[in-house]
Amino acid sequence: xxxxxxxxxxxxxxxxxxxxxxxxxxxxxxxxxxxxxxxxxxxxxxxxxxxxxxxxxxxxxxxxxxxxxxxxxxxxxxxxxxxxxxxxxxxxxxxxxxxxxxxxxxxxxxxxxxxxxxxxxxxxxxxxxxxxxxxxxxxxxxxxxxxxxxxxxxxxxxxxxxxxxxxxxxxxxxxxxxxxxxxxxxxxxxxxxxxxxxxxxxxxxxxxxxxxxxxxxxxxxxxxxxxxxxxxxxxxxxxxxxxxxxxxxxxxxxxxxxxxxxxxxxxxxxxxxxxxxxxxxxxxxxxxxxxxxxxxxxxxxxxxxxxxxxx
Numbered sequence: 478x479x480x481x482x483x484x485x486x487x488x489x490x491x492x493x494x495x496x497x498x499x500x501x502x503x504x505x506x507x508x509x510x511x512x513x514x515x516x517x518x519x520x521x522x523x524x525x526x527x528x529x530x531x532x533x534x535x536x537x538x539x540x541x542x543x544x545x546x547x548x549x550x551x552x553x554x555x556x557x558x559x560x561x562x563x564x565x566x567x568x569x570x571x572x573x574x575x576x577x578x579x580x581x582x583x584x585x586x587x588x589x590x591x592x593x594x595x596x597x598x599x600x601x602x603x604x605x606x607x608x609x610x611x612x613x614x615x616x617x618x619x620x621x622x623x624x625x626x627x628x629x630x631x632x633x634x635x636x637x638x639x640x641x642x643x644x645x646x647x648x649x650x651x652x653x654x655x656x657x658x659x660x661x662x663x664x665x666x667x668x669x670x671x672x673x674x675x676x677x678x679x680x681x682x683x684x685x686x687x688x689x690x691x692x693x694x695x696x697x698x699x700x701x702x703x704x705x706x707x708x709x710x711x712x713x714x715x716x717x718x719x720x721x722x723x724x725x726x727x728x729x730x731x732x733x734x735x736x737x738x739x740x741x742x743x744x745x746x747x748x749x750x751x752x753x754x755x756x757x758x759x760x761x762x763x764x765x766x767x768x769x770x771x772x773x774x775x776x777x778x779x780x781x782x783x784x785x786x787x788x
Contacts, residue, residue, distance in 0.1 A: 488724050490749055491710065535581040535617070535754045536568055538601055539594045543585035545655040549644065549681065551714030552585060560587075560594065565601040569608040579613035580605065581754040586619045588656070593619060595627040602634040613637045615677075615760070617753055623661040625668055632672035638705070638760055640677035641665040642753055643698065646690035653684060653719050663701050670702035675743075677705035677760065679753045682730075684711050685722040691733060695740050704743040705760050708733055709751035725749065 542557040543550070572580050582601060587594040598618065605614055615638040621627040631639065643662050644650070650659040662678075669676040678698055682691070698706060708730060713721055727749055734747030744760050 490727055491712070491724065535583055536571075537583050537585065538564055538568065539584040539587050539597055541585065544588040545586045545657070547644075547655045547657070548653045548719040549684070549711060549713075551718070557585065557587060557589060560590070560597050562597075565597065565604040568601060569604040572605060572612060573608050577609070577612055579615065580609070581615045581617065583617035583753075584619060586656075588622075592627055592630075593621045593624070595621060595630040599630045599634050602631070602636050606634070615640060615754070617642070618665070620657055620661050620665050623664050628665065628668045629672075632669060632674055635674065638675045638677050639669040640679070640705070640753060641669070642679040643694060645680055645684055646686045646694050647697075648690060649684055649686060663697055666698060666701040666703050670704075675705065675760065676701070676703045677707070677753075678703050679707035679709070681709055681711035682725045682733075683721050683723050684719065692736065695737055695742075699741050706737050706742045706745045706747075707751050707753055708737070708745070708747040710749040 539560055540557045541553060542555045543552045544554070544557065546554040568582070582605070584594060584598065598616070602614060602616065605612065614636040616631065616636045617640040618628075618631055620641065641662060643659065643666075644657075645653055647659045650657070666676050666678055680691070680694060695706065710725055710730075711719075711721060713719060730747045730749060730751075734745045737745035737747065
């Protein structure tokens, strides 16, 4: 069986643009200059070309090697290098140079560290805030194994949005996620919400979940007072990863977006190419407060991800 027979053919609505343009080159060069990683590259994001060409990126701290081996993720797995104590400053400085209105930070899982990297996380957020006081900050954090003391280190820095992805429905969690559990992820969302910070989560479709399971997952997140939900199509990073079971049609994503808003989410971004940081600047600060109509859904057929935008 050849590779073409092993992988489903992409439907037209999932075709992406090739990387190009000045802004794409600028982000790429700056990341290399400051020895920074982006989830766009490390995670084989389908929209890297389009996003970088529009001057957007989601930065990844604590290296580009993860200690977990989730079957859906394209990030490298192995033994990471020790944390770089200078990384928070380099990242904050790069955000200042790019003059971002809003930045999104994520990281690999660092189960090799006693604190899971929480101290570096806190230092990163504080340094970004110090050098960029007017920049909105969204963080997409690991689960820290549900340790509330470590999660408090993050919530105490008061970023505008704290996101943690549930990734999939309860039944499929042990199939595609390594070490992480559905219940621990729900706990992370609850801790964030209880701290009075806007909470956010995301799920992927096309892994074999049912409509009933998707709606139950929405209900579980609402019970943790999750305010923002992103829903996108799962795309296998390679042949060694979980295969795509189904390509969900754009109309179905639109329906799930409508249902999510009816269930009580403040924002729902639901479209095939939506990823965790899609239109992130809309979900925080003044942008969010200006969104008076909670029954609106932003539905985009060919959507960009990674919220930060150059002024």
